[in-house]
Amino acid sequence: MTEEREIAELQRLVREFSTERDWQQFHDPKSVILALVGEVGELAELFQWVPSDEAVARFADPARHGRVAEEMADILVYLVCLADVLGVDLGAAARTKLADSHRRFAADEVRGVAPEKA
Amino acid sequence: MTEEREIAELQRLVREFSTERDWQQFHDPKSVILALVGEVGELAELFQWVPSDEAVARFADPARHGRVAEEMADILVYLVCLADVLGVDLGAAARTKLADSHRRFAADEVRGVAPEKA
Amino acid sequence: MTEEREIAELQRLVREFSTERDWQQFHDPKSVILALVGEVGELAELFQWVPSDEAVARFADPARHGRVAEEMADILVYLVCLADVLGVDLGAAARTKLADSHRRFAADEVRGVAPEKA
Amino acid sequence: MTEEREIAELQRLVREFSTERDWQQFHDPKSVILALVGEVGELAELFQWVPSDEAVARFADPARHGRVAEEMADILVYLVCLADVLGVDLGAAARTKLADSHRRFAADEVRGVAPEKA
Numbered sequence: 001m002t003e004e005r006e007i008a009e010l011q012r013l014v015r016e017f018s019t020e021r022d023w024q025q026f027h028d029p030k031s032v033i034l035a036l037v038g039e040v041g042e043l044a045e046l047f048q049w050v051p052s053d054e055a056v057a058r059f060a061d062p063a064r065h066g067r068v069a070e071e072m073a074d075i076l077v078y079l080v081c082l083a084d085v086l087g088v089d090l091g092a093a094a095r096t097k098l099a100d101s102h103r104r105f106a107a108d109e110v111r112g113v114a115p116e117k118a
Numbered sequence: 119m120t121e122e123r124e125i126a127e128l129q130r131l132v133r134e135f136s137t138e139r140d141w142q143q144f145h146d147p148k149s150v151i152l153a154l155v156g157e158v159g160e161l162a163e164l165f166q167w168v169p170s171d172e173a174v175a176r177f178a179d180p181a182r183h184g185r186v187a188e189e190m191a192d193i194l195v196y197l198v199c200l201a202d203v204l205g206v207d208l209g210a211a212a213r214t215k216l217a218d219s220h221r222r223f224a225a226d227e228v229r230g231v232a233p234e235k236a
Numbered sequence: 237m238t239e240e241r242e243i244a245e246l247q248r249l250v251r252e253f254s255t256e257r258d259w260q261q262f263h264d265p266k267s268v269i270l271a272l273v274g275e276v277g278e279l280a281e282l283f284q285w286v287p288s289d290e291a292v293a294r295f296a297d298p299a300r301h302g303r304v305a306e307e308m309a310d311i312l313v314y315l316v317c318l319a320d321v322l323g324v325d326l327g328a329a330a331r332t333k334l335a336d337s338h339r340r341f342a343a344d345e346v347r348g349v350a351p352e353k354a
Numbered sequence: 355m356t357e358e359r360e361i362a363e364l365q366r367l368v369r370e371f372s373t374e375r376d377w378q379q380f381h382d383p384k385s386v387i388l389a390l391v392g393e394v395g396e397l398a399e400l401f402q403w404v405p406s407d408e409a410v411a412r413f414a415d416p417a418r419h420g421r422v423a424e425e426m427a428d429i430l431v432y433l434v435c436l437a438d439v440l441g442v443d444l445g446a447a448a449r450t451k452l453a454d455s456h457r458r459f460a461a462d463e464v465r466g467v468a469p470e471k472a
Contacts, residue, residue, distance in 0.1 A: 006124035006209050013216050021223060022230040026285045029173040030165050030384055033158075034284040036193075037391050038235075040151075040158055041277010042471075047148050048270040049262045049468030052406040055147040059204055069206045073215035075154075075197055076208060079190060086177055088187045090194060091124050097191035098131050105139060112140040114403035117156075144403045148266055152402040155273050159395010166388040167350035167380045170288040232285035242360035242445050249452050257459060258466040265409040266401050269394075272429075274471075276387075276394055283384050291383040295440055305442045308433060309451035311390075312444060315429055322413055322422060327360050329427035330434075334367050341375060348376040353392075 007091040011080045018081070032082045039074040046071065125209040129198045136199070150200045157192040164189065243327040247316045254317070268318045275310040282307065361445040365434045372435070386436045393428040400425060 004012070018024045046068055050058050059068050083090040105115070122130070136142045164186055168176050177186050201208040223233070240248070254260045282304055286294050295304050319326040341351070358366070372378045400422055404412050413422050437444040459469070 010209070010212055010216075013213070017216060017219060020225045021228050023228075023232065025230070026232045028170050029177070030168070030170050030288070030388060031284050033162055033165060033391075034280040034384060034387065037158060037162070037387075038277045038281035038284060040155060041274045041280065044151055044155070044270040044277065045274035045471045047151060048267050048274060049470070050148070052146050052148050052266070056203065059147070065204070065206070068204060069208075069211040070215060072197060072201060072206055072208060073211035076194075076212045077215060079193055079197070080212075083190060085174065086183070086186060088183070088190055090187075090190060091128070093187040093191035094128055094194045094198075095131070097188060097195060098128075098135060101135060107138045110139050110141075112143070114141065114144045116403070117399045148270060148406070149402050151273075152266060152269065152398040155269075156395045156399035156402060159392045159398065162388040162395065163353045163392035166385050166392060167352070170384070234285070235281045246445070246448055246452075249449070253452060253455060256461045257464050259464075259468065261466070262468045264406050265413070266404070266406050269398055269401060273394060273398070276391060280387055280391070283387060286384070288382050288384050292439065295383070301440070301442070304440060305444075305447040306451060308437060308442055308444055309447035311433055312430075312448045313451060315426060315433070316448075319426060321410065322419070324419070324423045324426055326423075326426060326430060327364070329423040330364055330430045331367070333424060333427035333431060334364075334371060337371060343374045346375050346377075348379070350377065350380045 005091060007080065007083075010076070011084045011090070014077055014081050015084050027081060027085050029082060029085055032078055032085060036075060036078040036082065039071060039078060043068070043071040043075065123209060125198065125201075128194070129202050129208070132195055132199050133202050145199060145203050147200060147203055150196055150203060154193060154196040154200065157189060157196060161186070161189040161193065241327060243316065243319075246312070247320050247326070250313055250317050251320050263317060263321050265318060265321055268314055268321060272311060272314040272318065275307060275314060279304070279307040279311065359445060361434065361437075364430070365438045365444070368431055368435050369438050381435060381439050383436060383439055386432055386439060390429060390432040390436065393425060393432060397422070397425040397429065 015024075018027060046059075046064070047055055059065055080090060082088070133142075136145060164177075164182070165173055177183055198208060200206070251260075254263060282295075282300070283291055295301055316326060318324070369378075372381060400413075400418070401409055413419055434444060436442070
């Protein structure tokens with residue numbers, strides 16, 4: 001028996017939560033993406049007026065740390081919900097993407113240089 | 119010895135990728151959130167003009183499935199990068215959030231009813 | 237004397253509002269974009285679970301109509317704030333963009349076909 | 355005869371553009387919001403790795419200035435498109451919102467202090 005991995009487990013928990021509430025009917029991809037956008041917006045609002053170089057220290061404060069963890073959790077939950085709806089293996093996709101990035105951005109060529117969108 | 123869990127492993131891979139390229143200097147929270155917003159935008163663009171009730175079938179096509187998996191992977195990578203920068207335990211936060219949601223939305227009370235933002 | 241156009245007038249009102257509160261110090265571009273993202277998130281949340289084909293009717297209801305108008309106003313205010321910070325002539329840019337789109341999407345070639353992001 | 359104001363004029367141009375291409379069928383609110391999210395993502399990507407205090411100067415460069423103006427124009431176009439679909443008077447909503455903000459944030463009480471999202 002293979003052990004369930006962490007992201008697959010989250011996906012199962014999210015699916016069970018939705019099924020128990022008969023909420024899967026609302027979870028077409030566009031709706032879930034809008035929900036994800038809502039959570040990303042809440043995350044952005046936490047940081048909007050914080051000076052860039054103070055942001056890490058500001059969110060070391062326990063109340064703010066809990067708040068940002070919660071918003072990030074919401075984003076992950078909707079991302080995992082979308083993966084479930086679309087049949088995407090999110091963990092595998094992330095590992096593939098990182099392997100691609102290793103090839104695409106050779107460390108010796110891009111060291112210390114942020115890629116710029118053309 | 120405890121085994122490394124999947125999200126912690128991704129977090130380590132993302133950190134190693136950034137460190138090798140000396141890119142951690144760019145990864146203040148506000149910058150990583152803007153990168154996350156960029157990837158969410160790319161995900162949204164894939165679905166924008168697809169009729170809601172055709173979205174799942176449309177993205178069963180292998181090329182589109184690969185494309186959406188890639189955009190979702192990008193979102194997860196930046197979310198995990200942000201977790202690393204802020205010291206957030208993302209997997210634990212998601213499990214806590216789901217447990218809270220179980221309490222907050224009693225299945226018998228909300229069955230089949232989508233919550234509306236006031 | 238040329239009359240002030242509507243978007244320039246909004247831009248002036250936003251600038252005066254910020255100046256009176258000494259808030260211009262917070263309005264570097266990345267911060268304003270995060271604020272814009274926050275407002276787009278609030279707009280998305282209003283629509284997330286509404287069936288696509290009921291969305292227009294649902295928001296004809298006066299309370300919901302007022303709410304969505306407010307979120308859209310917030311987005312415009314931050315967009316105009318960003319235009320002020322960056323010295324962008326937003327109205328002119330929109331007219332130029334529409335003229336470009338007329339050339340790029342010849343009506344006879346794209347009629348009834350939604351462009352797909354590759 | 356009242357003169358057409360700038361935002362109403364943009365709205366009319368956007369509507370004519372869509373009608374000529376028979377694209378209004380795609381412009382249900384959720385789809386237009388996803389398109390708006392896509393454009394906000396493109397704007398965010400332009401700024402993501404730029405140091406906060408260099409962002410204004412970096413985008414004074416003519417090519418980058420043109421690029422950011424274009425992304426901002428795209429956002430405005432979709433916002434105006436949504437206003438048209440929902441029957442929202444966007445200019446009036448923005449002026450109302452600014453008047454509300456004047457009342458809500460008394461200059462003497464908030465001077466120099468960024469409001470924090472709880």
